[in-house]
Amino acid sequence: MLAACSSLPSLPSMDSFDLFSTDEPDAETRLCARENGEFYQCHDMPVEHKKIAKHSSLFSTDLHFQVLGEYTEQMATDLQHDLKNTVIDGLIVVASFVYLDGSLQSTDQLGNQLAESFINDLQQIGLPVSDHKLTGSLNVNGKGDFVFSRDASQIGTAMDIGYVFSGTMHRNNRGVMVNARLMNFKTKGVLASTSKLIPNILLEGIY
Numbered sequence: 001m002l003a004a005c006s007s008l009p010s011l012p013s014m015d016s017f018d019l020f021s022t023d024e025p026d027a028e029t030r031l032c033a034r035e036n037g038e039f040y041q042c043h044d045m046p047v048e049h050k051k052i053a054k055h056s057s058l059f060s061t062d063l064h065f066q067v068l069g070e071y072t073e074q075m076a077t078d079l080q081h082d083l084k085n086t087v088i089d090g091l092i093v094v095a096s097f098v099y100l101d102g103s104l105q106s107t108d109q110l111g112n113q114l115a116e117s118f119i120n121d122l123q124q125i126g127l128p129v130s131d132h133k134l135t136g137s138l139n140v141n142g143k144g145d146f147v148f149s150r151d152a153s154q155i156g157t158a159m160d161i162g163y164v165f166s167g168t169m170h171r172n173n174r175g176v177m178v179n180a181r182l183m184n185f186k187t188k189g190v191l192a193s194t195s196k197l198i199p200n201i202l203l204e205g206i207y
Contacts, residue, residue: 068202069117075180075194076121082192083127083182090162091130093185094119097178100168110203111169114178118165132159161185175199 032042097111098104122129135154139146149155167180174197181193 072117072121078194079192080125091128092163093132093161095166097167097169100170
């Protein structure tokens with residue numbers, strides 16, 4: 001044992017261990033060891049803390065990053081639950097969504113896009129949908145081939161409407177609240193309804 005101890009290199013003096021003080025070390029310093037076993041006080045590389053300004057074009061993490069069609073698809077699924085065991089014996093006309101004001105006659109691109117999306121979504125859940133914008137004739141001209149119109153004189157009034165699907169829109173500081181409902185066109189009875197908030201981050205890509 002004595003021979004083994006004598007073969008060890010000389011230990012550093014007790015002064016070298018003064019670094020192990022009972023005082024709490026500086027948060028930015030620590031003890032490091034050299035190759036010969038000596039300890040020394042080393043400093044971590046200082047980290048610069050910068051507050052990154054959020055750019056206005058960045059998305060907010062508390063909003064759903066979904067396209068409008070995914071919102072209407074979720075709403076159609078809600079309708080499907082309400083319509084369980086309900087018999088739909090006529091065609092459904094999907095009308096533009098309007099803003100909840102005194103006239104209920106004001107709409108915009110969002111209101112029309114909601115209607116277009118729901119035409120597909122209602123069909124996906126098995127409901128019979130009619131497109132009342134179909135003229136019944138093919139208009140071919142230098143700009144293209146057209147079968148749709150918003151001109152009442154080209155569409156005609158002889159439509160067999162059994163049900164109407166539409167709703168209202170209401171703006172708030174978070175976005176637009178959409179309330180949709182399926183109604184019997186003759187009795188005006190509401191068969192199913194759903195609502196969902198369309199967040200502002202999504203509306204920026206629509207207008």
